[in-house]
Amino acid sequence: MTGPRYKWVLVAVCFCVGALNYADRAAISSVFPLIRADLHLSNVEMAAVGSLFLWAYALASPFAGMLADRASRSRVIVGSLVAWSLITFASGFVTSTQQLLSTRVLLGFFEAAYLPAAMALIADHHAAATRATAFGLHSAGLTFGLVAGGAGAGYIGQYLGWHAQFFFFGFLGLLLGVIAYFLLHDAAPVPDVRRERTPVPPLLAGTLTLLRIPSVIVINLASMFVSAGNNIFIIWLPLYFSETYQMGLGRAGFAGTFTLQIASVIALVGGGLFSDRFAGKKTSRRMVIHIVCSFLAAPFLLVFLAPRPDLIAVSLCIFLFAFVHRFGDCNFAPLLCEVLPPRLRSSALGLHNAANCLAGGIGVMLAGVFKADIGLGGVFIGIAGFTVISGAIMLIGRIFFLQRDLARQAELNDQDALELAASASR
Secondary structure: OOOOOHHHHHHHHHHHHHHHHHHHHHHHHHOHHHHHHHHOOOHHHHHHHHHHHHHHHHHHHHHHHHHHHHOOHHHHHHHHHHHHHHHHHHHOOOOOHHHHHHHHHHHHHHHOOHHHHHHHHHHHHOOHHHHHHHHHHHHHHHHHHHHHHHHHHHHHHHHHOHHHHHHHHHHHHHHHHHHHHHHOOOOOOOOOOHHHHOOOOOHHHHHHHHHOOHHHHHHHHHHHHHHHHHHHHHHHHHHHHHHHHOOOHHHHHHHOOHHHHHHHHHHHHHHHHHHHHHHOOOOHHHHHHHHHHHHHHHHHHHHHHOOOOOHHHHHHHHHHHHHHHHHHHOOHHHHHHHOOOHHHHHHHHHHHHHHHHHHHHHHHHHHHHHHHHHHHHHHHHHHHHHHHHHHHHHHHHHHHOHHHHHHHHHHHHHHHHHHHHHHHHO
16 A cells, blocks of 8 residues: 555554553552452562563663664564464463563563564654654554553453453454554655764664764653653552442453543544644753643642542543643654654664653552552652653753754754765756
């Protein structure tokens, strides 16, 4: 399939694949009570289920980004989808804590290959004028997957047992892999006269190249605090609803994902559209959006100061926090793409994922460690602090680094244009 509409077909396919990627990782949190009872898990072991996945994901992400800069991005996506679906299906046969932790590590390794390749492929097909919108739609798919995975796994687990949800999502992934194989294809190569002079560097050298750009460090550091908070919510919120309001698994899984993630879906799509229109050719405005949204979102989490807050009040505050927060978060990937050349996008997004998952795993583990002392409500209040820190980091980057890095990339783009024109005239 080709033509001007294909770039949106691509986003639709990646929406579905990304949704399953996040559904597979999030589904387990909704059946934690069943797994805890069956395998006799402690709070720390439950945290390890989430943290080991994220740390494996973090370890594999830089290599995944490097792979997607060297191989067919569409085929990396399909290969990742099939591999993680097989691991998910195999997880249905788990009978011990060690086996469960092993499958989560393998799932992290194979899922890591998807996101850098998918984001770079979308960026290849979408110019700056539609890139944030495309990224927002794709991110909405990831968020939709959290809702579907959390709620679906809860209901499947409640009626068929916790093993059954692994079989269901694994089979669904293999079916989607066949569809993606026929519908995804790479974009035509973009002329890059620096590519032959400076080919894509090895992993270590490429990482050092990225880390010499201050805005890359700023964006990744700010995103790490966001990711720590997001993953704490994803892993622990269903259990909070189950313990605090004595909900059944299906209802707790739905309550712990739907309110949080439906707000995120709306915000990611709306935020992407707003960012493309508000920023225009002034990329620095994308960072301003994130800064403002971070400071506006944090106070909503103060609702958890109450020992057992009203359920409606909690749901409303979670919705408002997620909406405002995610409205700004959708600017991370477009900012990275606009301060870097296309040949380094997958590597940069792989590094971005690695940083996020490292921080997310630490956040989930810390939540498990401190849960007994301050409760999940106290842990969630800490997310407000992470949110403010993220906004402060981006404010520093906006004042001191972003304009200079954008100017440097614009100068390199101008040099490329001149060299291409000279080459064409010869």
